[in-house]
Amino acid sequence: MSALSALFARELKLAVRIGGGALMAVVFFLIVVTLMPFAVGPDLNLLARVGPAILWVGALLANLLALDRLFQADQEDGSLDLMVMAPVPLELIVTVKALAYWVTTGLPLAIAAPLFGMMLNMPSEALGAVCLTLAAGTPGLTFIGIIGAALTVALRRGGLLLAILVIPLMVPVLIFGILATSAAVVVTSPFIQPFLILVALSLGAMVLGPIAAAAALRFGLE
Amino acid sequence: MLEQFGEHAGFIAAAYVITFIVIGGLILWVRIDGKAQMRELEAMKRRGLRRRAEAKD
Amino acid sequence: MGLMDLANPTRFMAVSQRILPWMWGLAVAFLAAGLYMSFFLAPQDYQQGNTVRIMFIHVPAAWLAMMGYSIIALSSIGTLVWRHPLADVSARAAAPIGAAFTFIALVTGSLWGKPMWGAWWVWDARLTSVLVLFLMYLGLIALWRAFDDPARGARIVAVLALVGAINLPIIKFSVEWWNTLHQPASVFRMGGPTIHPALLWPLMVMAFGATLLFLAIHLAAMRNEVLRRRVRAMQITAARGVATAGAEDGEPELA
Amino acid sequence: MSPPQKPAFSGLELIGDGLACVRGGRRVFQGLSFRVAGASALALRGPNGVGKSSLLRLLAGLVPVERGTLTLSGGKPDTPIAEQAHYLGHLDALKPGLSVEENLTFWAQFLSGGPVRPERIDAALDAVGLIDLASLPARFLSAGQRRRLALARLVAVTRPVWLLDEPTSALDTEGQDRLFSLIADHLKAGGIALAATHVDLPFTVETLNLAPAAMELRA
Numbered sequence: 001m002s003a004l005s006a007l008f009a010r011e012l013k014l015a016v017r018i019g020g021g022a023l024m025a026v027v028f029f030l031i032v033v034t035l036m037p038f039a040v041g042p043d044l045n046l047l048a049r050v051g052p053a054i055l056w057v058g059a060l061l062a063n064l065l066a067l068d069r070l071f072q073a074d075q076e077d078g079s080l081d082l083m084v085m086a087p088v089p090l091e092l093i094v095t096v097k098a099l100a101y102w103v104t105t106g107l108p109l110a111i112a113a114p115l116f117g118m119m120l121n122m123p124s125e126a127l128g129a130v131c132l133t134l135a136a137g138t139p140g141l142t143f144i145g146i147i148g149a150a151l152t153v154a155l156r157r158g159g160l161l162l163a164i165l166v167i168p169l170m171v172p173v174l175i176f177g178i179l180a181t182s183a184a185v186v187v188t189s190p191f192i193q194p195f196l197i198l199v200a201l202s203l204g205a206m207v208l209g210p211i212a213a214a215a216a217l218r219f220g221l222e
Numbered sequence: 223m224l225e226q227f228g229e230h231a232g233f234i235a236a237a238y239v240i241t242f243i244v245i246g247g248l249i250l251w252v253r254i255d256g257k258a259q260m261r262e263l264e265a266m267k268r269r270g271l272r273r274r275a276e277a278k279d
Numbered sequence: 280m281g282l283m284d285l286a287n288p289t290r291f292m293a294v295s296q297r298i299l300p301w302m303w304g305l306a307v308a309f310l311a312a313g314l315y316m317s318f319f320l321a322p323q324d325y326q327q328g329n330t331v332r333i334m335f336i337h338v339p340a341a342w343l344a345m346m347g348y349s350i351i352a353l354s355s356i357g358t359l360v361w362r363h364p365l366a367d368v369s370a371r372a373a374a375p376i377g378a379a380f381t382f383i384a385l386v387t388g389s390l391w392g393k394p395m396w397g398a399w400w401v402w403d404a405r406l407t408s409v410l411v412l413f414l415m416y417l418g419l420i421a422l423w424r425a426f427d428d429p430a431r432g433a434r435i436v437a438v439l440a441l442v443g444a445i446n447l448p449i450i451k452f453s454v455e456w457w458n459t460l461h462q463p464a465s466v467f468r469m470g471g472p473t474i475h476p477a478l479l480w481p482l483m484v485m486a487f488g489a490t491l492l493f494l495a496i497h498l499a500a501m502r503n504e505v506l507r508r509r510v511r512a513m514q515i516t517a518a519r520g521v522a523t524a525g526a527e528d529g530e531p532e533l534a
Numbered sequence: 535m536s537p538p539q540k541p542a543f544s545g546l547e548l549i550g551d552g553l554a555c556v557r558g559g560r561r562v563f564q565g566l567s568f569r570v571a572g573a574s575a576l577a578l579r580g581p582n583g584v585g586k587s588s589l590l591r592l593l594a595g596l597v598p599v600e601r602g603t604l605t606l607s608g609g610k611p612d613t614p615i616a617e618q619a620h621y622l623g624h625l626d627a628l629k630p631g632l633s634v635e636e637n638l639t640f641w642a643q644f645l646s647g648g649p650v651r652p653e654r655i656d657a658a659l660d661a662v663g664l665i666d667l668a669s670l671p672a673r674f675l676s677a678g679q680r681r682r683l684a685l686a687r688l689v690a691v692t693r694p695v696w697l698l699d700e701p702t703s704a705l706d707t708e709g710q711d712r713l714f715s716l717i718a719d720h721l722k723a724g725g726i727a728l729a730a731t732h733v734d735l736p737f738t739v740e741t742l743n744l745a746p747a748a749m750e751l752r753a
Contacts (some may be wrong), residue, residue, distance in 0.1 A: 517667065
């Protein structure tokens, strides 16, 4: 296990040191949230109604931001070769990298979301709900995203392609995330059912994502 | 002491407290950063004379 | 290049070391006086009651948010026209401080607005413009951090800072246009045009003290930045020095 | 000073039999057989594009074996060769944002799968002549210094097989001397080294000549 903890520590160190990766996603998230009122107008009632959607779409896009570099940076400097040669299964290495990415990207997004929700005049119950659903849903987004990151690892301009590949796969997570969050805004919709499905989607992605990503990385080698 | 500022005392207190935290953090950061740079500079000046491996013995 | 540029940062370090304690002292004195005045001498506003006391930090913070960006913009001209290394140091040191004061302006604005509007955030023209300013600060900081070599990043960031400075009035104008389109009548304007003299004096003292504080932090951060660059320069020479020294003495025990 | 070599390897033998390799739809080589015993080095020779790098990557498990068998007798049983081999490729696998010491410590921990004593890191850095730069960020290193740091990885973690792809590139004469003495130490401990190089190694090596004409013919 020590090889994996060393990798986790290195990933966190790199994310904090190089350009403040964690901060960038949150800033991008804030920019997306700021743009929406310019588009739909500053009417607070309207913003409160579409708030969950704005936050979830913003978080989804922000979560994609640095994903293309996740394996590419290691591939370009030869680190990936050594990782493939390690005694640890590649699936676990991919999992650890994805977890580190979530800690530096997805988690800050979930923590920042209630603050941005306040700016959209969302009721306080909805703020808690959006934090909870994002904390439960962003791992799903990350672990789906790493499949795309692994598929495009050898491509120079993989960034845009990555988004096109994985956003359709993220649709179920988005649907149930927004459904669960809206439960706190719209009285009639239930919370627990979509939330459990969201958790199930995340857990499923955490199993499937690393297997698919590791396979893609192996085929992409040479 | 807070009560004399009326029903919105909490908001006033929060505004001042957050301001103090942010500015205090800023000053603290400047001080810690300054000390760290000074330390680095001293370490660099020392390193020219002594090797790390020898310093350990 | 050469002696002139080396001499100036050295003199800057000497001079700044002497005036910094005075600036800290003056800033603390003015802020203490300002706080006393704003809490105990200033009366309640007939319309806003005691919440007007938030104004004494909100308005100076908003003013310093703009001043911080002005420092960056002016320093950027210095970087681009005279290529003076201290200009970039000044701009770079001002960015996080300006961002922090912008953040304070946003938070206190939100706390001031909640009792008035009943919402934590209202997309009114002023607050929204300050938010865009905050985003521009963050963009500048991110761009600076993306460059390994400060000398190479300096002029590129200076271009962004100046483009931002030109854009700011346009942004402000557009945001106001957008806002009046949606909200014809603004019920309440922060720190409105007429202000009671009993409120004005504490505000002036607070603003002056906060400006001094900003400048003191800025100066201290500039000193740190100069030191950081010295460390960096020494690290580079160290990397080169070892390579040549190793080749010269040949390390007999390994040959 | 030579680095500590506690577990001396004994009875190692690396055998390739009838190997074939396909990269990018092109058959790089086939029917390639060789045999390297412990405590000896094999130099891979031949013009560019003949498949020296491909053979090393194949041994490292980075390129699939198209046909043929590859065995390491005397090594750890039931362990792929890749996990018992060091691969020093064209890329140095360094992060510019981490210090020299952090870079090496990470790889040592990651490759050995356990905690690594700092003395071992220091010894490895000393062996490649980078000990004075231990706390420096790797972004300040020159190409040759980066190469040395990559080489330190092989010293810090003990593995029986060294796969070296142009190990002398970017190194100055002093660095090359260090490299050669490290390889010699590794061989003395009973290890195996395979090197694709155009430089003559200053100790006895067997040579595997990869000839392009024959390859084309068979392909």
